[in-house]
Amino acid sequence: MATDMRSLVDSSRGMVNRNIFLEPEIYQQEMEQIFARCWLYLCHDTQIAKPGDFFSTYMGEDPVVVTRDASGKINAFLNVCRHRGNRVCRADSGNASAFVCAYHGWTYGTDGKLIAVPSLKEAYYDELDTSKWGLVPVAQIDSYCGLIFATFDPTAPPLKEYLGGMAWYLDNFFGRRENGVEVIGGTNKWVVPSNWKFPAENFGGDVYHVPWTHLSAVRTGFSGAATVRPDFTGNLISPGNGHCIIAIGPDDLTDPPVDVISQYERDIHSEVRERLGPRMDLTKPIVGTLFPNFSFNRSTSRVLRVWHPRGPEQVEIYSWAFVEKDAPPEVKEALRLTAIRGFSPSGTFDQDDMDNWQECTQTCRGVMSRQVPVNLQMGLGHEGFNEEFKAWASDYRTSESNHRAFYHRWAEVMSEDGWENL
Numbered sequence: 001m002a003t004d005m006r007s008l009v010d011s012s013r014g015m016v017n018r019n020i021f022l023e024p025e026i027y028q029q030e031m032e033q034i035f036a037r038c039w040l041y042l043c044h045d046t047q048i049a050k051p052g053d054f055f056s057t058y059m060g061e062d063p064v065v066v067t068r069d070a071s072g073k074i075n076a077f078l079n080v081c082r083h084r085g086n087r088v089c090r091a092d093s094g095n096a097s098a099f100v101c102a103y104h105g106w107t108y109g110t111d112g113k114l115i116a117v118p119s120l121k122e123a124y125y126d127e128l129d130t131s132k133w134g135l136v137p138v139a140q141i142d143s144y145c146g147l148i149f150a151t152f153d154p155t156a157p158p159l160k161e162y163l164g165g166m167a168w169y170l171d172n173f174f175g176r177r178e179n180g181v182e183v184i185g186g187t188n189k190w191v192v193p194s195n196w197k198f199p200a201e202n203f204g205g206d207v208y209h210v211p212w213t214h215l216s217a218v219r220t221g222f223s224g225a226a227t228v229r230p231d232f233t234g235n236l237i238s239p240g241n242g243h244c245i246i247a248i249g250p251d252d253l254t255d256p257p258v259d260v261i262s263q264y265e266r267d268i269h270s271e272v273r274e275r276l277g278p279r280m281d282l283t284k285p286i287v288g289t290l291f292p293n294f295s296f297n298r299s300t301s302r303v304l305r306v307w308h309p310r311g312p313e314q315v316e317i318y319s320w321a322f323v324e325k326d327a328p329p330e331v332k333e334a335l336r337l338t339a340i341r342g343f344s345p346s347g348t349f350d351q352d353d354m355d356n357w358q359e360c361t362q363t364c365r366g367v368m369s370r371q372v373p374v375n376l377q378m379g380l381g382h383e384g385f386n387e388e389f390k391a392w393a394s395d396y397r398t399s400e401s402n403h404r405a406f407y408h409r410w411a412e413v414m415s416e417d418g419w420e421n422l
């Protein structure tokens, strides 16, 4: 039975107990209640485009390998050898006909089946039933807009239901054009001494920090973020299930300040309008977090990323640049560069953000500091269900309404053992 975490998160008063960022028992409960049950992002369809392609990632702290098998089917397995538990696939990504364990040579097909065991006849007397010792598959796998998700929980609701009202907002990032998006370049991976929730909540709703934390980027003209301009409009939108969206007004500009990108956006505007419908005239989603740890940004850069938990005080970031498949090569290249310059280990924005997340985490170590709750009271009472957005939303462009929704959901998922009341 999960410990009730609702006493640590008071979303009605906008207060969060800081033990949730440090206590090892709470972290362990997160692994079991959140990361072993929720739908988690694995990789993009275009990263495993051909039969035999694979991609190594994690679901929580569980290593997972995502494959496209010979039949073209997408699978995900625990990347754990069924013999003694060695991590089988050590490459980040690639193309393979089989995975051979480095320890004793058990070999698995890209469909997860155990296809070879050294000395099967002699040492095992042919008595090992290889059909029972394939790689362990995830319980459910599905995709939306080419984004591949999986859950370890067979009782979790289908992906579509889990996304709920978030689906339309995802379309704004990944479904603006008929052929969708592709991931370009490699994966940026790095470890930051921060609890995983700080970046997740930041991408989910922290408009407040942009003109302050990122002042240098703003002053040098690097940022095209509308959220640094004095007259921008917008809302923090919570489409349900803990998912969070930062949105600006439909006419606020937000693209990276690069001519080819601005021109491209003007060129595709009517096509995008046709696909997304009239709701696009009401709001422009620019950054978001899909609960619990998948975030995306199409503001100053086009990036998507996962915040992999690595203990209470560490997060490993996997980050990629994405572009529309049908964008011209010069636009793709310009977007690749803005992603690296803005959102990567050396990116201007990440450099600013990491420092703050690190200190927010490390001050939790002090026994006195830890007793000071986090204040998430901005805009409390100035929010509600917005018929136009079909979602809970703040009245003003800057608010902590999404933070409250995120932690409210966090406490619910941490406390409820089944999905009936979630």
Ligand code: FES
Binding pocket: 081, 082, 083, 084, 085, 086, 101, 102, 103, 104, 105, 106
């Ligand atoms: S641990 Fe993999 S073959 Fe022994």
Ligand SMILES: [Fe+2]
Binding pocket: 202, 209, 210, 213, 214, 349, 353
């Ligand atoms: Fe930031």
